[in-house]
Amino acid sequence: MAQVTLKDVTKIYDGDVLAVEQVDFQIPDESFTVLVGPSGCGKSTILRMIAGLEEITEGDIYIDDQRINDIPPKDRDIAMVFQNYALYPHMTVYKNMAFGLKLRKYPKKEIEQRVNEAAEILSISHLLNRKPKHLSGGERQRVAVGRAIVRHPKVFLFDEPLSNLDAKLRVQMRMEISRLHDRLNATIVYVTHDQVEAMTMGDQIVVLNEGEIQQIADPGTLYHKPANRFVGGFIGTPPMNFIETHIVNDSGAATLKFENFEMALDPRLQSVLNGVSGDSVTLGIRPEDIHIGLNGGNSVATQVELVEPLGNHALLYLRTDENSFVAQSDLIDVPHHNAPLTVSFNMDKAHLFHPETGNSLCL
Ligand SMILES: Nc1ncnc2c1ncn2[C@@H]1O[C@H](COP(=O)(O)OP(=O)(O)OP(=O)(O)O)[C@@H](O)[C@H]1O
Numbered sequence: 001m002a003q004v005t006l007k008d009v010t011k012i013y014d015g016d017v018l019a020v021e022q023v024d025f026q027i028p029d030e031s032f033t034v035l036v037g038p039s040g041c042g043k044s045t046i047l048r049m050i051a052g053l054e055e056i057t058e059g060d061i062y063i064d065d066q067r068i069n070d071i072p073p074k075d076r077d078i079a080m081v082f083q084n085y086a087l088y089p090h091m092t093v094y095k096n097m098a099f100g101l102k103l104r105k106y107p108k109k110e111i112e113q114r115v116n117e118a119a120e121i122l123s124i125s126h127l128l129n130r131k132p133k134h135l136s137g138g139e140r141q142r143v144a145v146g147r148a149i150v151r152h153p154k155v156f157l158f159d160e161p162l163s164n165l166d167a168k169l170r171v172q173m174r175m176e177i178s179r180l181h182d183r184l185n186a187t188i189v190y191v192t193h194d195q196v197e198a199m200t201m202g203d204q205i206v207v208l209n210e211g212e213i214q215q216i217a218d219p220g221t222l223y224h225k226p227a228n229r230f231v232g233g234f235i236g237t238p239p240m241n242f243i244e245t246h247i248v249n250d251s252g253a254a255t256l257k258f259e260n261f262e263m264a265l266d267p268r269l270q271s272v273l274n275g276v277s278g279d280s281v282t283l284g285i286r287p288e289d290i291h292i293g294l295n296g297g298n299s300v301a302t303q304v305e306l307v308e309p310l311g312n313h314a315l316l317y318l319r320t321d322e323n324s325f326v327a328q329s330d331l332i333d334v335p336h337h338n339a340p341l342t343v344s345f346n347m348d349k350a351h352l353f354h355p356e357t358g359n360s361l362c363l
């Protein structure tokens with residue numbers, strides 16, 4: 001297996017579309033690295049540059065110590081699984097999986113052994129004689145993965161491989177791909193726009209927006225210490241709430257004011273504010289850190305706009321005169337539409353962001 005390094009990689013399409021800008025990161029050997037970000041942020045472009053399917057405008061990509069910019073795709077020892085599977089419709093599952101090895105002139109016996117082994121890993125041994133149109137979506141997806149496995153590549157690249165599957169099958173395939181990673185000790189680079197997929201599968205997550213890296217971290221760090229407002233809002237469902245506040249420093253201890261509400265700050269956030277110039281700051285608070293009632297102060301009088309009951313909890317869409325935000329409640333008796341509701345912010349869990357740059361002040 002292998003480590004992949006991207007050094008200041010930039011991609012400009014057709015002379016003027018800046019798709020990826022100065023991306024610089026490492027995919028450690030045997031890691032499960034996820035590239036996540038909204039549509040158009042450059043995920044597929046990065047993956048295709050690693051695979052050699054797209055030219056690199058600037059910068060270098062290495063596999064271990066070898067610079068691969070000019071190495072043709074077939075010599076990179078990388079296998080890619082695409083979103084649309086791209087199976088050959090007229091070939092059986094066996095032939096689909098064997099095809100790449102046959103092209104590379106592997107001995108028949110070796111091909112047979114590798115295909116059977118991969119089929120067993122993926123529980124598709126009983127499907128080897130079928131053609132793709134007689135398979136379910138999940139089975140087709142497994143064949144596409146199998147075609148990559150038989151190659152014994154140094155690096156696996158997955159581009160949104162589960163987006164065509166229904167929700168239940170997605171969860172199942174998610175587990176299977178994670179298991180596959182454990183079993184093959186493979187280096188995997190996995191692209192998705194789904195932050196749940198990213199959080200559940202990745203041990204290293206690269207969050208991208210508009211062609212630039214926003215943060216690289218493990219799932220826990222991304223959630224609890226987002227580097228900026230974008231990451232705070234992208235990771236977590238429903239997303240973090242943001243409220244523009246004024247810093248009030250009347251009585252020695254700073255507080256944050258918005259509309260006619262005033263939030264007290266614990267020593268941690270007090271010391272964060274000591275380093276802030278200017279008199280405003282963006283408060284970030286997650287839905288689960290807004291509680292119903294007067295729990296320990298920092299209360300806000302709101303009106304209920306919408307309640308989304310989700311079985312074991314409910315999402316409350318709340319509004320004040322100038323702000324709206326979402327709270328998560330596990331109350332069974334949820335309030336009604338348009339009812340007044342007092343909630344409290346758990347400021348111990350709050351995040352502060354620079355009002356202009358959006359960078360976290362809490363790191
Ligand atoms: N062949 C191309 N020519 C010109 N622009 C392109 C080309 N391919 C992609 N782009 C542009 O580059 C940017 C990044 O595209 P890319 O396909 O990498 O995004 P993505 O993050 O994979 O999005 P999605 O989640 O929708 O697949 C987009 O603005 C896109 O319009």
Ligand SMILES: [Mg+2]
Pocket residue numbers: 043044045
């Ligand atoms: Mg894409």
